[in-house]
Amino acid sequence: MNSVIVTGAAGFLGSHLCEYYLNAGYKVFGLDNFSTGLKSNITHLNSLKKDFEFHEFDACQDWTFLKNKVQNLKYIFHFASPASPPLYQRLAIETLWVNSIGLEQALKFADLYKARTIFASTSEVYGDPSISPQPESYWGNVNSFGERSCYDEAKRFGEALIFSHNKRHNTQHGLIRFFNSYGPRMNPDDGRVVINFIKQALAKDSLTIYGDGTQTRSFCFVDDTIAGIAKYAESYISVPINVGNDKEFTIKELAEIVQKITKTSSLIKFEPLPSDDPKRRRPDLTKAKTLLAPWEPKIPLEIGVRKMVDWLSNY
Template sequence: MRVLITGAAGFLGSHLSERFLAEGHEVVGLDNLITGSADNITHLLRSDRFTFYQYDVTEFIYVAGELDGVLHFASPASPVDYLQLPIQTLKVGSLGTHKALGLAKAKSARFLLASTSEVYGDPAVHPQPETYWGNVNPVGPRGVYDEAKRFAEAMTMAYHRYHGVDTRIVRIFNTYGPRMRARDGRVVSNFIVQALRGEPLTVYGDGSQTRSFCFVDDLIEGIYRLFNSEETQPVNVGNPNEFTIKQLADVMIELTGLKAGIERRPLPVDDPRVRQPDISQARELLGWEPTVELRDGLLQTIDYFSSRPDVLADEDEGQG
């Protein structure tokens, strides 16, 4: 099988590229490296089955030869990015998705869209099933990402219904693990960097807001199974075990031995109060559910950040 992965140098794209290579497939990777990192794919370039091009997927995409799959993972995807790259976020969700779908159509390739739990916004239904349409503020600071992904889903289904493209949509919930960017505004990476620097962990609000944290290896397994399934409707992939941010902070303090404790700040605008996937569809259709416990995954992630000297460098901190 020969597949093209956009956002291949990103956190998830690099792991997904690695998985397809491990299964014996050929991977063509695209990334403009605005938020991705060449360091994430250095080891992949040693394979003669991996080809990488630095390229903006909002432009026309030409790839010579046959393709069996197009997996669209290109997008800024952290709270810091929403604020710093709002136009690029909207363009990659609209133009980028359009170009990637056009390539899949031209090559008669299967298409998989990396969507997100953010399509549910600040959900009024808990946990969130795929049938829930969401509660999104389209003009808030997070709206550029939420609406970009909602539009991308609509575009994907339009290509499926009108052009007959064989499509898949994965709604990805909070994911963590090696190759996360330091201080990108995601709570796990923020907490780890702060702990390694001996700083207090920043908790926004009273810490009672909840998230469900999925280790990256579990997530990639779910995505790989979905790509190889016959399911064309959106499928949630994430860990249904729910933790408050305060509970996560307590676990992080325990694992790192941090003495500095917690520092509280006001809750950001439109920050979701709860986030928990209903993974009934993933269990039934894919035979998938996560297997890595939070503590085990956090230890692997802490080890990764500990091995990176740049983690302790001064950087601007994003939203928690």
């Protein structure tokens, strides 16, 4: 039986990845230190699947204990990292370490098995972009010394580490740049915009927009994201790829969609924009649609938001 390791297994994307590979017949080792993830995200995996083995573990620590447990390792998905701005700013140093030291541990462990590590990078490597949509060839407009730099520069370092590691060791580790994925099992308290609006609407609180709401984002439902990850892993390409949805919405449009779907009486309130908040965010998916064909995002925002509302209503 082939196996995979997922770091950040109790997180939003990590828990969906574990589920995907368990259903595909793999033994799955989940690692997480619960710094931003939730035990409830993996309870169903523990109880339903005998091939799921979870370890509460900080990915920056020594991975040796796993050596006599793991066999036939195919992929390591290094997804451990705080991902929402309030949490990565609170855990700034930890964010820098897990995307550097933690990634180095994953790469070295994968090499023992000739396995492939897939690193969760981000559209934040483009910073506040001066072009839109953003193709992978765009080098970004990033502040290295500010509130978001612990995350943006950590991910940029991780990408550089993979490039250099592959060159020196002739390996095929890879990375994906995610653009705002959303769906069930996001931490309701982590402050990311889709879950935040839905939580506020269901609680009949005002929906908080930071800035005037004209900044844009593109939102990719988790099922589309996971399909893209699996395709990338099996493709054995190592170049960076954008994975997201290329339909662009203003934050105000998103708030209005949430108001409509939840039928809430909540109004919108505006608060000051945080520093370095990107004005536009939309992936150029040309490369993904070619190299990961026939992958493309399929689930429209209204359908995805509806699924999330159903999930959070029963949370």
